[in-house]
Amino acid sequence: MFSDAALAKLIEKHPDELSMVYAMPTDVAGAKHFREGDLRGVDGKEVIDAVRNGQLWVQLLRLNKVNPEFSALEKQIIAELKQHVPGLKIFGCRLSLLISSPSIHVSYHADIPRNALWQIRGGKKVYVYPVEEKFISEEALEGVYLGETQEAIHYEPEFDTAASVVDLRPGMVVTWPINGPHRIVNDPELSVSMVMEYFEPIAWFRYAVYYTNGVMRRRFGRAAKSTRTSGPVMWGKALSSVVFKLLGVRKQHRHTRYLTFRIDPGSQTGYSEIPKIVRDF
């Protein structure tokens, strides 16, 4: 499923709206800004060559929703997890594939769903930081839930003394507490990983609470008093988060996405610049 030939086929078959490519920095200082490129209509083998020799990050999102092999893999993983964790409830599971260049950095950020990162080819160092105000403020976390820019999360090199560092090798999987800030540094070789994102009841409650708190703070200037994930306040927030969503509040917090390059295996970075276009697919 993960040979160069199989990956090339996956890239070509995957729907445009679920395929992403980003230009990536190879140092921590440059890790803040990542630019998005156009992956449409490119030969799968050329994409892999460009990633192997360049500075790129290719994401094929939600493979389990469009590909029967990955759908079977999802069922197998969840069944095995449930054998070991009786009563585990998982919903909204998404399996995505990450194909990324040697030595690139993924900047310090936090995600909304629960996360498990499966390493398949190559290696990477994963730095995971505590979910504490020092490492991610309440306001920054609300921004994550509202879909605001990732750059709002502030990183200092001295945070590393508190990080758990995992040397991820093929066959290993790493997971961490929900919303835990993390950053990644690839080994100097092509890396293929699968990321599994999912929700369970606590993850969903946190969504409701942080989403509503974020809207309240930004719209009405009220800082949240409670981040509890149980009780009547939480249920009120769960309800209002649905209402805010229906009103389209989240969209107003989002940024327009632009594509600024295309794959170019002949270039040292694996891409070349194009006149910027809006990503409308």
Ligand SMILES: [Fe+2]
């Ligand atoms: Fe992440």
